[in-house]
Amino acid sequence: MALVNEHFLKLQNNYLFADISKKVDAFKAAHPRDKIIRLGIGDVTQPLPEAVRTAMHRAVDEMGDRDTFRGYGPYQGYPFLIDAIIGNDFAPRGIAIEPDEVFISDGAKCDTGNIGDILGCANxxxxxxxVYPVYIDTNVMAGRAGNFEAGRWNGIEYISCTAENNFIPALPSRKVDILYLCYPNNPTGTTLSRDELKKWVDYALENDVLIMYDAAYEAYIQDADVPHSIYEIEGAKKVAIEFRSFSKTAGFxxxxxxxxxxxKELNGSTLEGCSVSLNTLWGRRFTTKFNGTSYITQRGAEAVYSPEGKQEVKALIDYYMTNAAIMRRGLIECGFDVYGGENAPYIWLKTPGGMSSWEFFEKLLNEAKLVGTPGVGFGPSGEGYLRLTAFGDRNETLEAVERLSVL
Amino acid sequence: MALVNEHFLKLQNNYLFADISKKVDAFKAAHPRDKIIRLGIGDVTQPLPEAVRTAMHRAVDEMGDRDTFRGYGPYQGYPFLIDAIIGNDFAPRGIAIEPDEVFISDGAKCDTGNIGDILGCANxxxxxxxVYPVYIDTNVMAGRAGNFEAGRWNGIEYISCTAENNFIPALPSRKVDILYLCYPNNPTGTTLSRDELKKWVDYALENDVLIMYDAAYEAYIQDADVPHSIYEIEGAKKVAIEFRSFSKTAGFxxxxxxxxxxxKELNGSTLEGCSVSLNTLWGRRFTTKFNGTSYITQRGAEAVYSPEGKQEVKALIDYYMTNAAIMRRGLIECGFDVYGGENAPYIWLKTPGGMSSWEFFEKLLNEAKLVGTPGVGFGPSGEGYLRLTAFGDRNETLEAVERLSVL
Incomplete structure (x- = not known):
């Protein structure tokens, strides 16, 4: 019989969001008339921008004419989108990115998982x-996480980020080969200043660490001192892969x-110490295990960078960040300790009175009919916190704050 | 420095289609006025069906209204598409498939590669x-192929399919854990009858072999005796995963x-011999490394099963199969030995006079300005053959035959 990848069997059986769903379903069954407000999963709620829809309609029409029909596209993505990305997300910040350093995909979650294919198991x-659970789970699957003991994987170095250290991670105490950084952070909604990020890039340069930099929420940054790309830091192109997404930016x-x-400056190493271009390996993975992103989708993404698209995206971000401000203010007025929500669409709430994450989750569900995400679901340092998202509808967000205030 | 997956380094540097491109580009540079006809890559040329486009337009519009906007969808796909698949591709053939046995993805190439994630390296x-090169290359990347020696991977069992055995593969001479079968076949365009496929399912049942059954071209089957799904064979659900695609069916x-x-009846095994559900493992991979296929795309795929969609898809298949018939007849009249093209959109041509695949490729390019794919690029048993696709434009197909006839 075919052998399975036994690393999969180490994964915890219950997935955080599945557990939450079960509890919410049970509550609904018991209280069918109650209106539940869901501020748990980080999914957007507002419509896709008109500029994007217009571009997608046009692309669908193009597919109906044999002269403009497009079959297989370039594996790494169409030049029109790659050029728009470089010209808008990087060039204005003084970052020089070459077209063959950009890889268009069907989402940052897939990318942060699939990138592991090109890396050795012994890292x-x-x-x-x-932490965003996908970083952990995909490394468990690849056999890099060791075993799960007392709430953590013994092959993974957990760098604690809590109110005690102002959510600024300390440099790791043991050697790591690959380090995941997500800023603005999911789940805490906190950020790193330029100086703090520089500390990490310098550390990676000195210690030959590969940084996986997840910037899926960069569009939410409001403060000038918070870098949008890790490549704003000198030397980062030698140590970092950056992941971006249209999901939270433009409702994708x-x-x-x-x-x-x-x-192309970024290298990995063989066991014998030979340098290998990660760009080349990743390119090979793209051509062998992927066939490009939908042409229609890529035209939609291109429109995010049009003048109309930019204006609509800004309005979306403003909408969600107003939600975040409403929640922050309301929660602070209620006496909660609140973090995040200023440069990110997530609010990270300290549970009151030393309650555990799950106790507070249950209290919110039962007493306020409000669904958050228990912080401990994101890792041991999340215990005693709860995540709320700013991606809800405005009226529901206002009502959620109202419900919290009378808790 | 982060260690790379060194199996990637074993991959051959030159990819078949990249080599062909280089040669075609060189020819074009030397003969800028010549009109080249490309019947090499298996990409479709005819427009996306109107039913599909209409459904996609509607879905794009839905995304513009907050009441009908869709964010993250179900990981395995929307029930509307899963139900359409089961109701049209399986139920009418007497095959009972449950909704949670269907996984909607962004393409069969990705799937045949990604499925390896859930399987052990020692298979x-x-x-x-x-063979379709993706089966080989993805196993090389995962470390299951051994080393490349004398034109083949020593960890892979090659089951020869040539005119000598009428393209009917013999049961393998050494034990394999995982077997790839693609029928209708890419690249040879040949098929297996129901009895022949039964032989393989029975063999897999007796020997605990996992069959990866790639049925991407099933829509091209004309003969009643050729099975569309491996699950038409009794017992196949215990041994086979089946891959399907809208790419060649509906121009996707x-x-x-x-x-x-x-x-769900399909199991793999741990090293210690415990059975593990592959459906569960694959589901876990989907939730962890994937975020579903575009809602708009899934609505387009659903429309393939509408009455209008079915009619349009049939017209597309007829168009390409008429191309295949034109090529077959023309080539046979010219005295070529021709295979495939009767239940598949590929023609597999024996090179004349004992020419090698690449010699014949060069001759076709230089003398007929015609691009095919050298058979040896698909594996050692492809030497002495060349693949032509029926996916071209009608007039170009007619002209290609004309050019071949005066060669």
């Missing part, structure tokens, strides 16, 4: 804690498009 | 030869949608 892994969670940058 | 692999090569069936 040691570091994550900031709490159901449309599926993201991209990543793998600089 | 032995069998392929029919010649640039739109990206496929699906696969992982039956």
């Amino acid at each position: 040691s892994i570091g994550v900031t804690d709490p 969670t159901g449309v599926r498009c993201g991209y990543n940058i793998v600089p | 032995s692999i069998g392929v029919t030869d010649p 090569t640039g739109v990206r949608c496929g699906y696969n069936i992982v039956p």
Whole structure:
């Protein structure tokens, strides 16, 4: 019989969001008339921008004419989108990216998982804690996480980020080969200043660490001192892969498009110490296990960079960040300790009175009919916190704050 | 420095289609006025069906209204598409498939590569030869192929399919754990009858072999005796995963949608001999490394099963199969030995006079300005053959035959 990848069997059986669903379903069954407000999963709620829809309509029409029909596209993506990305997301910040360093995909989640294909199984892994579960789970699947003991994987270095250290991760205490950084951070909604990010790039340069930099939420940055790209830091192209997404920027969670940058200066190593270009390996993975992102989707993503698209995206970000401000203000007025929500669409809430994450989750669900995400679901340092998202509808967000205030 | 997956370094540097491109570009540079006809790459040329476009327009509009906007969808795909697949591709053939056995993806190429994630590295692999290169390359990347020696991977069992055995593969001479079968076959365009496929299912049942059944071209089947799905054979749900695609059926090569069936009866094994459900593992891979296929794309795929969609798809298949018939007849009249093209959009041509695949490729390019694919690019048993596709434009196909006739 075919042998399975036994690393999969180490994965925890229950997935965070599945557990939450079960509890919410049970509550609904018991209280069918109650209106539940869901601020748990980080999914957007507002419509896809008109500029994007117009571009997609046009692309669909093009597919109906044999002269403009497009079959297989370039594996790494169409030049029209790659050029728009470079010209808008990087060039204005003084970052020089070459077209063959950009890889268009069907989303940052897929990318952060698939990138593991080109890396050896023996690499040691570091994550900031709490953490987006995909970084952990995909490394478990690849056999890089070791075993799960006392709430953590013994092959993974957890770098704690809590109110105690102002959510600024300390440099790792043991050697890691690959380090995941997500800023603005999911789930805490916190950011790193330029100086703090520089500390990490310098550390990676000195210690030969590969940084996986997830910038899926960069569009939410408001402060001038918070870098949008890790490549704003000198030397980062030698140490970092950056992941970007149109999901939270332009409402693409159901449309599926993201991209990543793998600089040509970036190398990995063989066991014998020979340098190998990660750009070349990743390119090979793209051509062998992928067939490009939908032409129609790529035309939609291109429109995000049009003047109309930019204006609409800004309005979307403003909408969600107003939600975040409403929640922050309301929660602070209620006496909660609140983090994030200023440069990110996530609010990270300290549970009151020393409650555990799950206790507070249950209290919110039962008493306020409000669904958040228990912080401990994101890792051990998330215990005692709860995540709320700003991606809800405005009226529901206002009502959620109202409900919290009378808790 | 992060260690790379060194199996990637074993891959041959030159990719078949890249080599062909280089040669064609060189010819064009030397003969800028010559009109080249490309019947090499298996990409479709005819427009996307109107039913599909109409459905996609509607879905784009839905995304513009907050009441009908869709964010993250179900990981395995929307029920509307899963139900359409089961109700049209399987139920009418007496095959019972449950909704959670269907996984909607962004294409069969991705699926045949990604499925390897859930399987152990120590499995032995069998392929029919010649073979779609993705099966080989993805196993090389995963470390299951061994080393490349004398034109073949020593960890892979090549099961020869040539005119000598009428393109009917013999049962493997050494034990394989995983066997790739693609029928109708790419590249030879040949098929297996129901009895022949039964022989393979029975062999897999007796020997605990996992069959990866790639049925991407099933829509081209004309003969009643050729099975469309491996699950038409009794017992196949215990041994086979089936891959399907909308690419060649409905012109989705640039739109990206496929699906696969992982039956719940299908198990893999741990090293210690415990059975593990592959459906569960694959589901876990989907939730962890994928975020669903575009809603808009899935609505387009659903329309393939509407009455109008079915009619349009039939017209597309008829168009390409008429091309195949034109090529077959023309080539036979010219005295070539021709295979395939009767239940598949590929013609497999024996090179005349004992020429090698690449010699014949060069002759066709230089003397007929015609691009085919050298058979040896698909594996050692492809030497002495050349593949032509029926996916071209009608007039170009007619002209190609004309050019071949005066060669």
